[in-house]
Amino acid sequence: MTPEQIKQAVEALIGPDKVRLDGEALEIYGRDWTKIHTPRPRAIAFPRTTEDVQAIVQFANQQKIALVPSGGRTGLSAGAVAANDELVIVMDYMNKVVEFNAVDRSVTVQAGMITEQLQQFAEEQGLYYPVDFASAGSSQIGGNIATNAGGIKVIKYGMTRDWVLGLKVVTGKGEVLELNRGLIKNNTGYDLRHLFIGAEGTLGIITEATIKLTRAPRNLTVMVLGVPSMQDVMEVLKSFQNSMDLTAFEFFSENALTKVTAHHQLQRPFDTVTPYYALLEFEAENEEVMDTAMQVFEQCMESGWVEDGSISQNETQARNLWSLREFISETISHETPYKNDLSVVVSRVPEFLKEVDTFVEETYPGFEIVWFGHIGDGNLHLNILKPKAMDKDEFFDKCHHVSDKVFAITQAYAGSVSAEHGVGLVKKDFLHFTRSAEEIAYMKAIKQVFDPNGIMNPGKMLDL
Ligand SMILES: O=C(O)CC[C@@H](O)C(=O)O
Numbered sequence: 001m002t003p004e005q006i007k008q009a010v011e012a013l014i015g016p017d018k019v020r021l022d023g024e025a026l027e028i029y030g031r032d033w034t035k036i037h038t039p040r041p042r043a044i045a046f047p048r049t050t051e052d053v054q055a056i057v058q059f060a061n062q063q064k065i066a067l068v069p070s071g072g073r074t075g076l077s078a079g080a081v082a083a084n085d086e087l088v089i090v091m092d093y094m095n096k097v098v099e100f101n102a103v104d105r106s107v108t109v110q111a112g113m114i115t116e117q118l119q120q121f122a123e124e125q126g127l128y129y130p131v132d133f134a135s136a137g138s139s140q141i142g143g144n145i146a147t148n149a150g151g152i153k154v155i156k157y158g159m160t161r162d163w164v165l166g167l168k169v170v171t172g173k174g175e176v177l178e179l180n181r182g183l184i185k186n187n188t189g190y191d192l193r194h195l196f197i198g199a200e201g202t203l204g205i206i207t208e209a210t211i212k213l214t215r216a217p218r219n220l221t222v223m224v225l226g227v228p229s230m231q232d233v234m235e236v237l238k239s240f241q242n243s244m245d246l247t248a249f250e251f252f253s254e255n256a257l258t259k260v261t262a263h264h265q266l267q268r269p270f271d272t273v274t275p276y277y278a279l280l281e282f283e284a285e286n287e288e289v290m291d292t293a294m295q296v297f298e299q300c301m302e303s304g305w306v307e308d309g310s311i312s313q314n315e316t317q318a319r320n321l322w323s324l325r326e327f328i329s330e331t332i333s334h335e336t337p338y339k340n341d342l343s344v345v346v347s348r349v350p351e352f353l354k355e356v357d358t359f360v361e362e363t364y365p366g367f368e369i370v371w372f373g374h375i376g377d378g379n380l381h382l383n384i385l386k387p388k389a390m391d392k393d394e395f396f397d398k399c400h401h402v403s404d405k406v407f408a409i410t411q412a413y414a415g416s417v418s419a420e421h422g423v424g425l426v427k428k429d430f431l432h433f434t435r436s437a438e439e440i441a442y443m444k445a446i447k448q449v450f451d452p453n454g455i456m457n458p459g460k461m462l463d464l
């Protein structure tokens with residue numbers, strides 16, 4: 001079918017002016033934040049209801065047209081890229097609150113709701129949606145669920161999966177399923193909801209989600225500590241976690257800090273320069289908690305695990321300290337990074353990081369490495385920056401070889417080649433480093449059941 005024919009057929013189903021074919025739309029809705037692939041979708045549809053989405057999926061099955069669900073497109077693994085003549089289903093106009101229940105502390109929203117709007121809605125009810133990350137102002141809840149987004153509070157609150165009480169989905173076959181319907185307890189066989197969480201739109205399209213909310217945190221306080229080595233970062237983590245609950249424990253390297261402070265004209269947290277920095281956050285509910293935090297800090301100083309530190313006295317200072325960590329990804333995006341999102345169990349982080357660091361430094365001496373991440377979850381973001389003089393294609397080609405070795409090391413540590421960014425197109429070839437051949441065969445079989453015609457985000461995560 002030509003794009004024009006698709007437009008006519010889809011608009012006959014969901015109403016006029018709901019499909020765009022113009023170059024601007026094809027460019028915007030064909031890509032995500034990876035910027036590696038050239039967008040080439042066939043048409044862009046803008047449904048308003050679950051029924052609209054269902055009609056499009058049924059039509060795509062009849063015509064064997066590939067579909068790409070599109071949320072905020074902030075993904076870093078090309079899960080929402082449309083580079084192969086697909087029909088993109090944009091969720092932007094499905095962004096309403098459907099129902100809030102104060103007793104259940106749950107809210108049902110359409111999948112296109114921006115994450116930050118969900119956070120604000122929760123706040124207006126005196127509650128809290130805790131899954132948070134730098135892209136929360138653009139990402140959509142449906143995309144968060146489809147990628148099981150993690151972020152900066154996982155150490156306390158878990159991943160997106162932990163907050164989904166129910167889902168309404170249109171399967172690849174075009175059926176509507178209501179999964180778990182908001183229940184906390186429901187042991188009635190396979191929990192299909194969890195198959196759709198993290199499926200990256202390969203099984204169907206999430207149209208509504210019932211989300212659990214929780215009580216708002218009290219007096220969140222942030223510390224940034226200068227730490228001499230990764231082993232010391234682990235000692236600091238252990239010391240604080242043994243004494244108090246943390247809502248975040250992040251780390252970044254000195255060159256990450258240098259880049260962020262220069263790019264955003266921010267103050268360093270203190271003058272002392274150390275190879276690594278830990279950022280931790282906790283609820284300073286009363287003086288006792290604050291005293292404990294200060295005692296642990298002093299012990300860490302005495303033990304030589306920390307060389308300097310800074311603590312927020314108010315919300316603005318807390319936000320400024322967070323900027324040092326949260327602005328890293330955006331800052332280095334201007335230097336053509338090759339991104340990795342690795343995880344191992346927390347205790348093995350120092351030896352793992354050292355082995356990967358040594359390999360990249362010895363094999364590719366001209367490459368600059370930026371380390372940062374969610375160290376309290378064992379999740380490291382390894383970004384390799386393109387040397388200025390090197391051609392982009394040559395750089396990515398070289399990095400592909402780096403990946404093989406880095407992922408072999410990750411496999412040896414029983415780690416993950418994608419801790420929180422998903423698989424998409426970018427990590428598809430490397431899936432076998434983390435998932436066994438038998439697991440991948442089961443994943444393909446599941447895809448076949450929900451999407452027999454292979455129209456749902458084909459080529460992402462798996463090749464059938
Ligand atoms: O850009 C990256 O590598 C990580 C992005 C994001 O997951 C973060 O933790 O800031």
Ligand SMILES: [Zn+2]
Binds near residue numbers: 373374381420
């Ligand atoms: Zn991250």
